[in-house]
Amino acid sequence: MIAESGHYALVLALGLALIQSVVPLIGVRLRDAALMNVARSTALAQLLFVVASFIALVMLHVNSDFSVANVYENSHSMKPLLYKITGVWGNHEGSMLLWVSILALFGGLVAAFGNNLPLSLCAHVLAVQAWIASAFYLFILVTSNPFLRIANPPIEGRDLNPVLQDIGLAVHPPMLYLGYVGFSISFSFAIAALMEGRIDAAWARWVRPWTLMAWIFLTLGIAMGSYWAYYELGWGGWWFWDPVENASLMPWLSGTALLHSALVMEKRNALKVWTILLSILTFSLSLLGTFLVRSGVITSVHAFATDPTRGVFILLILCLFIGGSLSLFAGRATSLKQGGLFAPISREGALVLNNLLLTVACAVVLFGTLYPLAMEMLADFKMSVGAPFYNLTFAPLFALLLLAVPFGPMLAWKRGDLLGVTQRLLAAGVAGLVAVAITWGWATGGSTLAPLAIGLGVFVIAGAVTDIVERTGLVRLPFATVLHRARGLPRSAWGTAFAHAGLGVALIGIVCETTWNSEHIATMKQNDVAQIAGFDVKLDGLLQRQGPNYREMIAQFNVSRDGQPVSVMTPSKRSFSTRGSSTTEAALLTRGASQLYISLGDANAEGAIAVRIYYKPMVLLIWWGPVLMAFGGVLSLSDRRLRVGAPKPARAKQRLQPAE
Amino acid sequence: MRRMMAAFALLMLLALPAAHAVQPDEIMSDPAKEARARELSRELRCMVCQNQSIDDSDAPLARDLRLLVRERIGAGDSNAQVLDFLVARYGEFVLLKPRFERQTLLLWLLGPLLLIGGAAALWLQIRRRAHDGVDVPAPPLTPDEQARLAALMSDESKAS
Numbered sequence: 001m002i003a004e005s006g007h008y009a010l011v012l013a014l015g016l017a018l019i020q021s022v023v024p025l026i027g028v029r030l031r032d033a034a035l036m037n038v039a040r041s042t043a044l045a046q047l048l049f050v051v052a053s054f055i056a057l058v059m060l061h062v063n064s065d066f067s068v069a070n071v072y073e074n075s076h077s078m079k080p081l082l083y084k085i086t087g088v089w090g091n092h093e094g095s096m097l098l099w100v101s102i103l104a105l106f107g108g109l110v111a112a113f114g115n116n117l118p119l120s121l122c123a124h125v126l127a128v129q130a131w132i133a134s135a136f137y138l139f140i141l142v143t144s145n146p147f148l149r150i151a152n153p154p155i156e157g158r159d160l161n162p163v164l165q166d167i168g169l170a171v172h173p174p175m176l177y178l179g180y181v182g183f184s185i186s187f188s189f190a191i192a193a194l195m196e197g198r199i200d201a202a203w204a205r206w207v208r209p210w211t212l213m214a215w216i217f218l219t220l221g222i223a224m225g226s227y228w229a230y231y232e233l234g235w236g237g238w239w240f241w242d243p244v245e246n247a248s249l250m251p252w253l254s255g256t257a258l259l260h261s262a263l264v265m266e267k268r269n270a271l272k273v274w275t276i277l278l279s280i281l282t283f284s285l286s287l288l289g290t291f292l293v294r295s296g297v298i299t300s301v302h303a304f305a306t307d308p309t310r311g312v313f314i315l316l317i318l319c320l321f322i323g324g325s326l327s328l329f330a331g332r333a334t335s336l337k338q339g340g341l342f343a344p345i346s347r348e349g350a351l352v353l354n355n356l357l358l359t360v361a362c363a364v365v366l367f368g369t370l371y372p373l374a375m376e377m378l379a380d381f382k383m384s385v386g387a388p389f390y391n392l393t394f395a396p397l398f399a400l401l402l403l404a405v406p407f408g409p410m411l412a413w414k415r416g417d418l419l420g421v422t423q424r425l426l427a428a429g430v431a432g433l434v435a436v437a438i439t440w441g442w443a444t445g446g447s448t449l450a451p452l453a454i455g456l457g458v459f460v461i462a463g464a465v466t467d468i469v470e471r472t473g474l475v476r477l478p479f480a481t482v483l484h485r486a487r488g489l490p491r492s493a494w495g496t497a498f499a500h501a502g503l504g505v506a507l508i509g510i511v512c513e514t515t516w517n518s519e520h521i522a523t524m525k526q527n528d529v530a531q532i533a534g535f536d537v538k539l540d541g542l543l544q545r546q547g548p549n550y551r552e553m554i555a556q557f558n559v560s561r562d563g564q565p566v567s568v569m570t571p572s573k574r575s576f577s578t579r580g581s582s583t584t585e586a587a588l589l590t591r592g593a594s595q596l597y598i599s600l601g602d603a604n605a606e607g608a609i610a611v612r613i614y615y616k617p618m619v620l621l622i623w624w625g626p627v628l629m630a631f632g633g634v635l636s637l638s639d640r641r642l643r644v645g646a647p648k649p650a651r652a653k654q655r656l657q658p659a660e
Numbered sequence: 661m662r663r664m665m666a667a668f669a670l671l672m673l674l675a676l677p678a679a680h681a682v683q684p685d686e687i688m689s690d691p692a693k694e695a696r697a698r699e700l701s702r703e704l705r706c707m708v709c710q711n712q713s714i715d716d717s718d719a720p721l722a723r724d725l726r727l728l729v730r731e732r733i734g735a736g737d738s739n740a741q742v743l744d745f746l747v748a749r750y751g752e753f754v755l756l757k758p759r760f761e762r763q764t765l766l767l768w769l770l771g772p773l774l775l776i777g778g779a780a781a782l783w784l785q786i787r788r789r790a791h792d793g794v795d796v797p798a799p800p801l802t803p804d805e806q807a808r809l810a811a812l813m814s815d816e817s818k819a820s
Contacts, residue, residue: 118804235716242711344786352786356778364771371767381763384705386713386756393771523684601683610684 003068006056007147010097013049013104014137016042020130024123036119039126040111046133047108054088054101057146061088067153070094070146076159076578078549086169087160092294092310093146095173099290100136102174102181106210107133110185117206124192125185132184135317143310159549159578168228172221176248179218180286183255185210186262187283190276191325194332204266204275209637211262211279215255216633222248223626234584234599236614238513238622241390246369247289253362254282257355264351268413270340271348273333274355280329284322285362291318297373343415350408350416357401364393402456402507405500406463409493410470428466432459443516450515453507460504464497491639499632506625509593512618520613523604533615535596536560537569542609550574552585555600555609559589571598593620682715683723688730697730700742704729705756713756 020042027035057070061084066072074091075084089098107129114122140146189207193199225248230238239245258278264271291297295311342348368385375381406428410421436455443451469475471493472486520532530537540556552574559566571587586599594617601610682701688694701715706722714722714729725746732742746754758764801809 237716240711240716341789342786344783349786352782356775356782360771360774360778363774367767367770371764375763379763382751382753383758383764384711384753384756385758385767386703386705386711388703388757389767392757393768397771397775521682521684521687 002056002059002063003065003147003149006053006060007145009049009053009056010137010141010147013046013053013100014134014141016046016049017130017133017137020046021127021134024127028120028123033119036123039123039130040114043104043107043111043126043129046130047104050097050101050104054097057094057097058085058088060147061085064157066155066157067149068146069148069150072150072154072157074160075157076549077156079160079165080548082167082170083160083165087164089173090160090164090169093140093144095177096136096140096144096294097146098174099177099181100133100140102177103129103133103136103184106182106185110188110210120196121189121192121203121206124195125188128188128191129184132188132321135320139310139313139317143313156578159576162550162574162576162579162581162583163232165576165583166228166232168224168232172225172228175217175221175224177221179214179216179221179255180248180251180289182210182214182217183251183258183279183283183286185214186258186279187325190279191328193276194328197332197335199272199276199336201266201269204262207279208259208262208266211255211259212633212637215252215259216630216637218248218252218255219626219630219633222252223623223630227623230619231586231588232583234586235612236517236586236597236599236616238619241368241387243369244293246365247292250285250362250365250369251282251289253358253365254278254285257358257362258282260351260354260358264340264348268340268342268348270342271352271355272336276333276336277329278355278359280322280325284318284325285366287318287321291315292369342413345411345418346416347408347411347413350404350411353404354401354408357397357404361394361397361401364397365390368393399453399456402460402503405460405503406466409467409496409500410463424470425463425466428459428462431462432456434458447515450511453511457504457508457511460507461501464501464504467500468494468497492636495632495634495636495639497632498635499629502625502628502630502632504625505621505628506623509618509621509623509625513616513622516617517619518615520611522611523608524611525606525608530611530613532596532613533617534561535566535615537596537598537613539609539611540568542603542607545572547574549578550576553600553603555598555611557587557598559596569596569598571600573600590620593618593624595619682726686723686726686730688734693730693733696739697726697733700729700733700739701726703743703756704746705754707750707753 020039023042024036024039027033027038060068060071061075062081064071064075064077064084066075070091070093074087074094079087087094089095107126110122110125110129114125117125186207189203189210193203222245225245226238229240230236258275261271261275261278265275291311291314295314297311340348368389372383372385375383406425407418407421410424411418432455435458436451439451439454468486468489471489472482474482477485518533520530520537522528522530524530524539526539526541528539530539536559538558538560540558542553542555545552545554552572554570554572557569557571559569567589569587569589572585573582574585575582584599586597589596594615597614597616599612601612603609682698688697698715702713704714704725706712706714706717706719706725708719708721709717712722714725728746729742732745737745743755752758758767760768
């Protein structure tokens with residue numbers, strides 16, 4: 001019954017989405033407020049039904065109802081409750097259901113908080129959202145129904161892929177989807193603006209909070225996924241330039257560009273056409289990512305050809321939306337009037353440079369991801385594009401970008417004074433150079449570029465600090481005044497500083513980890529001691545343990561430093577009998593921002609075991625950086641000026657402020 | 661993240677072995693040669709895996725390739741010779757960093773070309789507009805918007 005209800009709720013959501021696709025637009029044509037308002041009620045009702053459908057699938061998984069194919073294939077009655085729930089989106093059908101649920105959530109949010117939007121804009125936006133939703137509901141119902149029953153229900157399920165049985169699955173995909181799908185709002189706003197033929201600073205102000213929200217989630221989602229790979233895969237890699245990763249990185253790059261160009265549009269009424277284009281591109285890249293991941297085209301062109309139904313369906317959606325929106329853009333963009341003049345050296349100019357570098361970086365990733373596919377299909381030339389290629393092409397672009405980051409927020413709008421800004425950044429530059437010198441003297445081995453990169457990271461952080469120091473007048477003004485000014489500073493200024501500093505922090509982490517990472521690979525017997533980075537790691541022994549749905553072999557290591565015991569580390573290997581596969585559970589010992597990392601290989605007959613021990617200096621900075629960036633994003637989002645999207649709390653707050 | 665998300669994409673198509681890469685028994689006695697082997701391994705693709713280098717992969721084929729690389733280095737090959745040997749055997753597919761040649765020209769040149777072209781176009785555009793452009797005034801408010809503005813303004817004045 002639950003499965004059928006869930007299925008039916010999804011069908012009803014499709015019906016509602018179809019109504020929402022058409023009726024509001026008729027309302028706009030007829031200037032009928034009642035018809036336009038249909039969009040908001042259908043969006044909310046749609047959310048209700050999709051959530052009901054999603055809850056139905058969660059219940060089926062929690063109840064281990066193996067008469068449903070999706071539950072049978074991805075669950076097991078002995079699986080811990082958390083993984084029964086997260087297993088809902090640990091498979092194709094369930095994750096698509098999560099995708100549309102989040103899409104409906106965003107639609108519902110616009111409907112709920114959009115009462116300050118002009119009615120016709122709101123109707124347009126929600127209609128476009130409904131087009132996307134309809135396409136994906138159809139996709140799920142036609143090719144990937146999660147509620148399919150099995151005629152003769154088996155008594156036990158086939159369990160979830162062991163690698164996915166981790167807390168990471170609870171956080172990473174929902175976050176990533178909140179980011180991916182969140183960009184659909186800026187897309188819908190862009191299409192609505194093109195259809196209305198009207199776009200102004202107010203439009204940018206409405207779009208920016210939504211973009212920022214999506215960006216925050218995507219940033220955290222990518223960082224979370226990277227940390228998950230780091231501790232789960234057992235060799236401490238955290239980024240692989242894999243097509244699936246690239247699929248999430250591309251919307252992030254263009255989304256970051258969008259965030260910055262929307263700023264120019266809001267403040268200076270310039271870059272309108274470009275902002276619209278970026279909104280379209282960002283969501284198109286999200287769709288492309290969905291296509292790449294869902295169709296299996298990445299594995300090989302041939303895998304795609306053997307079962308093309310899903311792939312072809314998504315490809316159709318892709319062509320329809322990207323092609324349609326770009327043609328609309330081509331037809332209408334010229335009618336949008338440009339405003340806001342600025343000199344090349346100005347805040348606007350800096351943001352244009354940011355956009356140029358981010359877009360080129362995004363294009364490089366896009367090309368690297370699709371080029372091998374295209375060559376195989378068109379020229380029958382099999383080739384690979386992997387990490388070494390991206391390190392060579394992507395890294396220089398980002399280095400240029402980081403070099404420019406501290407200058408941006410300090411340049412004035414319209415016409416900036418580059419020399420003046422350079423003088424104000426002198427202290428930050430000196431800090432960077434000192435960092436280069438110290439690293440150069442202290443470090444042994446490794447690339448000669450590493451100290452320069454560390455210096456760049458320090459420069460970016462110091463630049464962000466300088467901006468705040470300048471704005472609050474620290475050093476030159478009395479402390480009380482500084483405090484007052486700091487409090488008066490718009491939250492978005494703090495947000496910018498934190499987000500930019502986060503970039504520097506992440507860069508330092510990346511450079512330290514890749515350059516001064518030490519490793520020790522050996523076969524160890526009981527009481528063997530391995531020495532790494534000043535630590536003595538002694539293998540105390542091996543023991544076996546039975547988990548809920550796996551058996552695990554645990555190795556116990558005693559870690560000491562200069563004869564002083566530091567900690568006990570217990571990496572393990574788990575074997576899951578249902579799937580006949582195993583996972584390595586690495587043990588991590590955190591010291592400051594650095595980590596000692598132990599993972600196990602195979603044991604041999606004499607009780608010896610292959611062990612990989614790594615010391616990863618400053619590795620945690622890689623993820624603290626994105627967390628700082630996201631924190632900056634949250635600060636910006638809480639800025640009063642940006643909360644026009646949610647007028648009631650903003651107005652209440654305004655009342656509390658003294659009259660100015 | 662790659663494995664995880666790949667697992668998403670391909671659930672069950674791939675058996676997921678515990679990734680373990682270089683085994684203790686493979687390591688060469690000469691640290692300098694071993695370092696070269698590791699460096700080369702990171703540039704070579706494990707052909708049965710998904711976009712994984714042989715340095716990262718646990719597949720038997722990756723192990724064979726790692727041993728082969730070490731064998732060639734042991735035999736006194738230079739890095740370029742080792743790569744040539746593997747390309748002759750397995751094709752360009754084995755290289756994670758494609759060579760700069762006719763088929764990959766566009767791939768390598770895209771970034772620099774876009775950057776230079778984009779920068780030039782933008783510079784010209786901005787200069788032209790700054791030189792002879794006129795600031796376009798914002799479009800006038802519609803009556804609807806004017807009414808909303810008036811309402812907001814009266815709200816503000818009541819509040820303060």
